[in-house]
Amino acid sequence: MRNFISKSAEAIPPSGIRKFFDLALTMDDVISLGVGEPDFTTPWNVCEAGIYSIEQGTTSYTSNRGLQQLRDSLSEYLKIHYGLHYDADREMVITSGVSEALDIAIRAVIDPGDEALVTEPIYVSYAPCVTLAGGIPVPVPCHEKDQFRLMPDALMEKVSKSSKVLILNFPNNPTGAVMKRDDLKAIRDIVIDHDLLVISDEVYAELTYEGSHVAPATIDGLWERTITLNGFSKAYAMTGWRVGYLCAPESLCDAALKIHQYVMLCAPVMGQIAANSAIRNGEAEKDKMVTEYRVRRNLFVHDLNRIGLPCHVPEGAFYAFPSVKSTGLSDFEFAEQLLKEERVAVVPGSVFGDAAKDHLRCAYAVSRKDLKEAVNRIERFMSDHCA
Numbered sequence: 274m275r276n277f278i279s280k281s282a283e284a285i286p287p288s289g290i291r292k293f294f295d296l297a298l299t300m301d302d303v304i305s306l307g308v309g310e311p312d313f314t315t316p317w318n319v320c321e322a323g324i325y326s327i328e329q330g331t332t333s334y335t336s337n338r339g340l341q342q343l344r345d346s347l348s349e350y351l352k353i354h355y356g357l358h359y360d361a362d363r364e365m366v367i368t369s370g371v372s373e374a375l376d377i378a379i380r381a382v383i384d385p386g387d388e389a390l391v392t393e394p395i396y397v398s399y400a401p402c403v404t405l406a407g408g409i410p411v412p413v414p415c416h417e418k419d420q421f422r423l424m425p426d427a428l429m430e431k432v433s434k435s436s437k438v439l440i441l442n443f444p445n446n447p448t449g450a451v452m453k454r455d456d457l458k459a460i461r462d463i464v465i466d467h468d469l470l471v472i473s474d475e476v477y478a479e480l481t482y483e484g485s486h487v488a489p490a491t492i493d494g495l496w497e498r499t500i501t502l503n504g505f506s507k508a509y510a511m512t513g514w515r516v517g518y519l520c521a522p523e524s525l526c527d528a529a530l531k532i533h534q535y536v537m538l539c540a541p542v543m544g545q546i547a548a549n550s551a552i553r554n555g556e557a558e559k560d561k562m563v564t565e566y567r568v569r570r571n572l573f574v575h576d577l578n579r580i581g582l583p584c585h586v587p588e589g590a591f592y593a594f595p596s597v598k599s600t601g602l603s604d605f606e607f608a609e610q611l612l613k614e615e616r617v618a619v620v621p622g623s624v625f626g627d628a629a630k631d632h633l634r635c636a637y638a639v640s641r642k643d644l645k646e647a648v649n650r651i652e653r654f655m656s657d658h659c660a
Contacts, residue, residue: 449587
């Protein structure tokens with residue numbers, strides 16, 4: 274049957290994150306720091322909006338672009354919070370999660386043979402989506418010495434005549450790195466001079482702990498060449514609702530919309546109604562979650578450094594990214610043995626690209642109690658193996 278499988282599907286690897294998560298599910302007493310999902314439940318007033326829509330029989334298709342009231346709310350929200358100006362009727366599409374938004378954005382602009390510059394470390398789906406679109410993913414390394422931000426010299430080293438797209442994800446999964454305004458200005462001229470399009474996944478924008486999130490599209494000269502992606506999964510604990518959105522200049526938005534029409538039609542209507550309620554009524558609960566994540570980050574990162582796993586302080590998302598280089602174990606060896614012996618699930622950094630080698634992704638989207646116990650187990654593991 275392998276003869277029937279497309280070359281592009283054959284070429285992409287299975288998710289390295291899911292490998293560890295699936296193994297953890299078969300074991301007892303596991304503290305999972307592996308999957309990037311909030312441990313909070315969706316705020317009740319947001320749930321009520323979705324439930325009420327079902328009770329009222331609102332279960333049909335929406336416009337391909339998405340509910341008008343949600344797009345109107347988003348247009349206002351993005352302008353107030355991030356200084357982003359997108360027309361709700363011409364420059365926005367509601368998608369089934371940010372994953373779909375990323376997929377249709379890439380397919381809307383990549384032709385076979387085009388190169389997409391992909392910052393690393395980065396979430397596991399970016400390069401495969403480029404491959405499935407017929408493009409060539411080109412990793413651009415971001416290093417620990419730079420707090421895993423994208424540096425202009427690293428970008429310049431990878432740009433070629435075939436480069437078409439630069440894919441950014443800041444705040445970053447898996448490192449928690451954040452690009453400041455000066456960082457984005459530093460790469461702007463490269464983007465413009467080499468006629469690149471930016472696809473910016475900003476799903477962790479709300480989880481920015483030091484200062485405010487800066488959207489690339491707010492940098493002078495970048496709005497007209499940026500596709501902005503975002504969603505509700507992380508900030509509002511709505512992973513299962515599957516609502517995201519894509520914003521871009523009209524011609525780019527229309528190209529993505531055509532693909533969306535054929536592969537998805539529209540995001541679930543009850544999810545869109547709940548998402549609108551999150552924007553209108555969910556700020557207080559979101560702020561409570563962000564405050565708690567900040568506390569957990571501070572405690573967890575301090576403890577990782579204390580037990581001998583060097584870790585920079587992540588300024589966004591909900592991941593710590595400690596180095597295991599000093600232990601003498603590879604990131605895969607450390608993660609596999611830690612899970613088997615101490616029942617703590619983490620993700621080896623190498624699954625996020627070569628630039629992530631010798632690190633672990635640890636999601637601190639679990640209770641403080643579980644984080645403390647996880648540290649105790651990791652410390653015990655290190656005393657047995659790394660003395």
